[in-house]
Amino acid sequence: MPDALKTERLTVNGQTFSALTAGDPEKPLILCLHGFPEYSGAFEDILPFLAGEYFCVAPDQRGYGESWKPAEVAAYAMSELMADAAAMIAHFGRGKPAAAVIGHDWGAAVAYALAFRHADKFERLVIANGVHPVPFQNALAAGGAQSAASQYIEWLRADGSESALVAEDHARMFRIFSENMDMSWMTPEKRQGYRDAWGDVDGVRGMVNWYRASALKVAKPGVPLTPDALPRLNPKHLRVSMPHLLLWGLEDTALLPEARQGIERFCDNIEIHEIEGADHWLLHQQPERVARLVLDFLARP
Structure with missing residues (x-):
């Protein structure tokens, strides 16, 4: 682990969490939210590039790593996950809005939920290979390529x-990590770090409970779902009003471009940067480039 990174224990909403931090706590806050099957280590390559100008916090989210792992599926409802993230902004932000929230994969879902419900808590939204719920649900329901690529969701939800x-x-x-992805970044040290973070069956249960708690519906390939089978998503309540940067590794085989088709309709101010030579794990593959795009975005008036 680089010297710039520290591990902190904190209590928010009455529960104990672990977070990776970097930078001066007096500087503006960036909250970094990982996805599946990662943990706070998802950001260890990129944080040193951001920490010169910002105080960066990457928590192990509920159910992951060294953080609280409730056993009940209901504990992983998006309202609960969002409340954790909002509380972390309050804890680390010293009474000020965060400069940004960065979300990757499932962390993007939490970051979008914060943007919908708590836009006063941070100034800018950055998503790295993550999806807005409406375009994603549309793609999952279509029975096409994204539906086929997402069949693992139903497997993860199973007992x-x-x-x-x-x-x-x-x-x-x-195997989930590496299927059709570039894993040259996965050193033996990182591999052991992930193995330690996942732990035993009780540790992994919280991770898959994120999928079990989700209302998203996945069609079988070639069998589109009818509109009445889908969760009700009101576009008026799912709008991003703040400046929004979407970074997309073009070689991602888990989230396909159709999963973000039409996202502009839900955002007042969005920039999309497609990154060649990167896939779903772009934070590990091109951390310096991703960090530069984030810094440039945050520096704009």
Whole structure:
């Protein structure tokens, strides 16, 4: 772990969390939210490039790493996950709005929820290979390429998936990580860090409970879902009013371009940067380039 990074324990909403931090706590805050199957280490490559100008906090989100892991599926409702993130902004922000929230994968879902409900708590939204709920649900329901790529969601939701994921020293989890992706960044040290963060069946259960708690519906390939089978998503309540940067690794095979089709309709001010030579794990593959795009975005008036 680079010297610039520190691990902190904190209590928010009455529960204990762990967070990776970097930078001067007196500087503007950036909250960084990881996805599945990562943990705060998802940001360890990029934080040193951001920490010169910002105080960066990357928590292990609920159910992950060294943070609180409730067993109940209901504890992973988006309202609960969003409340954790909002409380972390209050905890680390010294009474001021954060400069930005960065979300990747499932962390993007939490970041979007914050932008919809708590736009007063931060100034700018950055998403790295993550999706707005409306275009994503549309793509999942269509029965096309995104539906096919997302069939793993139903597998993860099934009873016993956590046991399968930890079997044979987390072999299935690493397969999820690496399928059709560039894993040259996964050093032996990082591999052990992920294995330690995942832990045993009880540790992984919280991770897959994010999927079980989600209302998203996934069509079978070639069998589109009818509108009445989908969750009700009111576009008026799902709008991003703040400046929004979407970074997209073009070689992502888990989230396809159709998963963001039409996102401009839900954003007042969005910039989209497509990154060649990167896939879903762009934060590890091109951390310096991603950091520069984020810094340039945050520096604009």
